[in-house]
Amino acid sequence: MTHNVAILGASGYTGAELVRIIATHPNLRIAALSADRKAGQAMGAVFPHLRHLDLPMLTKIEDIDFGDIELVFCALPHGLSQAIVRDLPRSVKVVDLGADFRLRSTEDYKRWYGLDHAAPEMQPEAVYGLTEFYREPIRQARLVAGTGCNAATVQFALRPLIKAGVIDFDDIICDLKNGISGAGRSLKENMLFAERSTDVMGYSIGGKHRHLGELDQEFTMIAGRKLEIMFTPHLVPINRGILATCYVKGEAEGIHAALAKRYADEPFLNVLPFGEAPSMGNVTGSNFCHIGVIGDRKAGRATVIATLDNLNKGSSGQAVQNANLMLGLDETEGLMLAPVFP
């Protein structure tokens, strides 16, 4: 059976990645694509790597007829999708890739994003889109909130360890590297090649990154008490990819066993043999996440490393995985393509 989908924000990085994935999906058909500045252009003109595809023109959102659309992927900037999602027909299912519905409380949203929420009544309805941990609610959901890409990577490394209680909750330090495409395609002066191509810098240091809102929300829920990790992201000169290095206190082999057990049946989450370190380059362009555990020279300490592609498993791949569940399809449909290498 074919399901008609629309992609709002198709002229951005995650929108283009959605099109790339859906192009070979056996059950999804792209019925509409929206853009803002690029409205009126052909997708293949904006993204020549997609020019072989027969796709609808990019139009303004207000020109889309949602009558025959079953599911909308919303790949719009923060703060924009809440009012748009609120006004869509209730018959349309929504996967939002942005941050507007990730936090369950209006106060938390205001604290981390500095905005009053335009659709607070919809916040409780939204299901957090970390597929491997919210699979059953996602199947039933009308609205799924895609996770932050950094937040997904950190959670894949740590959630089973917090749940199993095999690490010290008060001593978790996470250092993360991520690529430039995480900042989106709109021109930003500090993202220019001359400034980024040979530089590395940390940002939102000191517990200020907005993904801590969702990490606090999720980890506190699992731990059953307030849990606030230390977290610093760094921008590195690569196109795509996230690698989170988490320093934890606990017995390293037990930590590896807890992750291996939890992810044994997960098609996209691969726990490497004990002592092996994952590499970002081994997941590029795919919906896979690799996780490694390495013991420390000092007993009782371990390093847990998780890596994924921010534009795929960190956003658009996750979005298609969730859409598959919402539409009653096989979760892996359209997503089993191997990573690009080298």
Ligand SMILES: NC(=O)C1=CN([C@@H]2O[C@H](COP(=O)(O)OP(=O)(O)OC[C@H]3O[C@@H](n4cnc5c(N)ncnc54)[C@H](OP(=O)(O)O)[C@@H]3O)[C@@H](O)[C@H]2O)C=CC1
């Ligand atoms: N990049 C990433 O790695 C990740 C991104 N996300 C989230 O996904 C969402 C999209 O991100 P990304 O693809 O990187 O963003 P981009 O900046 O690359 O793309 C944004 C898209 O939104 C459109 N748009 C911008 N302003 C408006 C407006 N006022 N009205 C209608 N459409 C508008 C743009 O159209 P046009 O270009 O034509 O103006 C473009 O299609 C964001 O919420 C982001 O936080 C989530 C996880 C990872």
Ligand SMILES: CC(=O)N[C@@H](CCC(=O)OP(=O)(O)O)C(=O)O
């Ligand atoms: C390089 C860069 O700026 N990365 C972004 C995260 C990517 C992302 O898109 O996450 P959201 O959906 O929450 O925006 C950051 O760390 O803020």
